[in-house]
Amino acid sequence: MKHVIELKVNGDSYQVAVDPWRTLNEVLREDLNLTGTKLGCGTGDCGACTVLLDGRTVSSCLTLAVEAAGKDIRTVEGLAPSGEELHPIQEAFIEEGAIQCGFCTAGMELSAKYLLDRNPAPTEREIRASMSGNLCRCTGYDKIVAAVDAAARKMK
Ligand code: FES
Ligand code: FES
Known part of the structure:
Protein backbone atom coordinates (compact mmCIF):
# COMPACT_ATOMS: atom_id res chain seq x y z
CA MET A 1 0.00 0.00 0.00
CA LYS A 2 1.35 3.43 -0.92
CA HIS A 3 1.93 6.16 1.65
CA VAL A 4 1.14 9.75 0.79
CA ILE A 5 4.01 11.86 2.10
CA GLU A 6 5.23 15.43 1.84
CA LEU A 7 8.77 15.91 0.63
CA LYS A 8 10.32 19.35 1.06
CA VAL A 9 13.03 19.61 -1.56
CA ASN A 10 15.07 22.79 -2.06
CA GLY A 11 12.32 24.81 -0.40
CA ASP A 12 9.51 23.37 -2.54
CA SER A 13 6.87 21.06 -1.15
CA TYR A 14 5.74 17.94 -3.03
CA GLN A 15 2.99 15.48 -2.12
CA VAL A 16 3.85 12.06 -3.44
CA ALA A 17 2.35 8.59 -3.05
CA VAL A 18 5.19 6.13 -2.54
CA ASP A 19 5.61 2.46 -1.78
CA PRO A 20 7.26 2.14 1.64
CA TRP A 21 10.34 0.38 0.23
CA ARG A 22 11.24 3.04 -2.35
CA THR A 23 14.40 4.99 -1.69
CA LEU A 24 14.70 8.75 -1.56
CA ASN A 25 17.03 8.47 -4.56
CA GLU A 26 14.36 6.74 -6.63
CA VAL A 27 11.65 9.20 -5.70
CA LEU A 28 13.85 12.25 -6.31
CA ARG A 29 14.97 10.99 -9.71
CA GLU A 30 11.93 9.13 -10.99
CA ASP A 31 8.96 10.92 -9.43
CA LEU A 32 10.26 14.48 -9.03
CA ASN A 33 12.58 14.41 -12.07
CA LEU A 34 15.46 15.81 -9.98
CA THR A 35 18.10 13.80 -11.79
CA GLY A 36 21.06 15.87 -10.58
CA THR A 37 21.32 13.40 -7.71
CA LYS A 38 23.03 10.36 -9.18
CA LEU A 39 22.78 6.65 -8.43
CA GLY A 40 26.12 4.86 -8.41
CA CYS A 41 26.64 1.76 -6.30
CA GLY A 42 23.22 1.71 -4.65
CA THR A 43 24.84 0.22 -1.54
CA GLY A 44 26.10 3.23 0.40
CA ASP A 45 29.72 2.99 -0.76
CA CYS A 46 30.31 5.70 -3.38
CA GLY A 47 28.61 8.92 -2.26
CA ALA A 48 27.30 9.75 -5.74
CA CYS A 49 23.76 9.91 -4.33
CA THR A 50 24.60 12.27 -1.45
CA VAL A 51 21.95 14.81 -0.48
CA LEU A 52 21.50 16.96 2.61
CA LEU A 53 18.73 15.91 4.98
CA ASP A 54 18.10 18.49 7.71
CA GLY A 55 21.60 19.79 6.96
CA ARG A 56 23.41 16.47 7.24
CA THR A 57 24.80 14.42 4.38
CA VAL A 58 23.01 11.13 3.74
CA SER A 59 23.19 8.49 1.04
CA SER A 60 19.86 8.84 -0.73
CA CYS A 61 20.24 5.26 -2.01
CA LEU A 62 20.05 4.00 1.57
CA THR A 63 17.39 6.41 2.81
CA LEU A 64 13.75 5.47 2.40
CA ALA A 65 11.58 8.23 0.97
CA VAL A 66 9.18 7.81 3.90
CA GLU A 67 12.08 8.53 6.31
CA ALA A 68 12.64 11.87 4.60
CA ALA A 69 9.01 12.99 4.88
CA GLY A 70 8.70 16.47 6.38
CA LYS A 71 12.48 16.98 6.56
CA ASP A 72 14.49 19.63 4.74
CA ILE A 73 16.02 17.96 1.67
CA ARG A 74 18.67 19.76 -0.37
CA THR A 75 19.89 18.45 -3.70
CA VAL A 76 22.38 19.86 -6.19
CA GLU A 77 19.48 21.56 -7.99
CA GLY A 78 19.04 23.73 -4.88
CA LEU A 79 22.70 24.58 -4.37
CA ALA A 80 22.81 27.71 -6.52
CA PRO A 81 21.19 30.77 -4.96
CA SER A 82 19.23 31.42 -8.16
CA GLY A 83 18.74 29.77 -11.51
CA GLU A 84 21.17 32.28 -12.99
CA GLU A 85 24.20 32.10 -10.69
CA LEU A 86 26.22 29.15 -9.60
CA HIS A 87 27.07 28.51 -5.96
S1 FES B 1 24.73 5.32 -4.94
FE1 FES B 1 26.66 4.90 -4.03
S2 FES B 1 26.38 5.55 -1.96
FE2 FES B 1 24.43 5.77 -2.86
S1 FES C 1 33.51 10.04 -11.22
FE1 FES C 1 34.00 11.12 -13.03
S2 FES C 1 34.44 13.13 -12.30
FE2 FES C 1 34.30 11.90 -10.51
Missing part, protein backbone atom coordinates in the same frame (compact mmCIF):
# COMPACT_ATOMS: atom_id res chain seq x y z
CA PRO A 88 30.72 29.37 -5.15
CA ILE A 89 31.37 25.64 -4.69
CA GLN A 90 30.10 24.97 -8.21
CA GLU A 91 32.15 27.86 -9.62
CA ALA A 92 35.26 26.53 -7.91
CA PHE A 93 34.73 23.00 -9.28
CA ILE A 94 34.60 24.44 -12.80
CA GLU A 95 37.51 26.84 -12.33
CA GLU A 96 39.77 24.18 -10.79
CA GLY A 97 38.93 21.57 -13.43
CA ALA A 98 37.48 19.28 -10.76
CA ILE A 99 34.85 17.78 -13.05
CA GLN A 100 35.68 14.99 -15.49
CA CYS A 101 32.70 12.74 -16.29
CA GLY A 102 30.72 14.60 -13.62
CA PHE A 103 29.08 11.53 -12.14
CA CYS A 104 30.44 12.15 -8.64
CA THR A 105 30.13 15.94 -8.80
CA ALA A 106 26.70 16.52 -7.23
CA GLY A 107 27.57 14.33 -4.26
CA MET A 108 30.99 15.92 -3.94
CA GLU A 109 29.52 19.42 -3.96
CA LEU A 110 26.95 18.62 -1.29
CA SER A 111 29.61 17.01 0.90
CA ALA A 112 31.72 20.13 0.38
CA LYS A 113 28.79 22.29 1.45
CA TYR A 114 28.33 20.20 4.58
CA LEU A 115 32.01 20.68 5.41
CA LEU A 116 32.21 24.41 4.64
CA ASP A 117 29.00 25.17 6.56
CA ARG A 118 30.74 23.80 9.66
CA ASN A 119 34.37 24.57 8.96
CA PRO A 120 34.81 27.63 6.72
CA ALA A 121 38.61 27.30 6.54
CA PRO A 122 39.46 23.59 6.45
CA THR A 123 42.99 22.29 6.03
CA GLU A 124 43.79 19.98 3.13
CA ARG A 125 43.78 17.06 5.55
CA GLU A 126 40.34 18.06 6.86
CA ILE A 127 38.99 18.37 3.30
CA ARG A 128 40.33 14.93 2.38
CA ALA A 129 38.92 13.37 5.57
CA SER A 130 35.53 15.02 5.17
CA MET A 131 35.21 14.04 1.50
CA SER A 132 36.45 10.49 2.01
CA GLY A 133 32.96 9.00 1.63
CA ASN A 134 32.71 10.34 -1.92
CA LEU A 135 34.48 8.31 -4.57
CA CYS A 136 35.54 9.67 -7.96
CA ARG A 137 36.00 6.94 -10.52
CA CYS A 138 37.84 9.40 -12.74
CA THR A 139 40.28 9.74 -9.80
CA GLY A 140 40.42 13.54 -9.96
CA TYR A 141 40.89 13.90 -6.22
CA ASP A 142 43.65 16.51 -6.17
CA LYS A 143 41.58 18.92 -8.25
CA ILE A 144 38.48 18.23 -6.17
CA VAL A 145 40.40 19.05 -2.98
CA ALA A 146 41.76 22.20 -4.65
CA ALA A 147 38.21 23.17 -5.63
CA VAL A 148 36.92 22.80 -2.07
CA ASP A 149 39.86 24.88 -0.83
CA ALA A 150 39.13 27.54 -3.48
CA ALA A 151 35.43 27.50 -2.59
CA ALA A 152 36.30 28.10 1.07
CA ARG A 153 38.28 31.20 0.07
CA LYS A 154 35.43 32.43 -2.18
CA MET A 155 32.89 32.01 0.64
CA LYS A 156 34.87 34.02 3.21
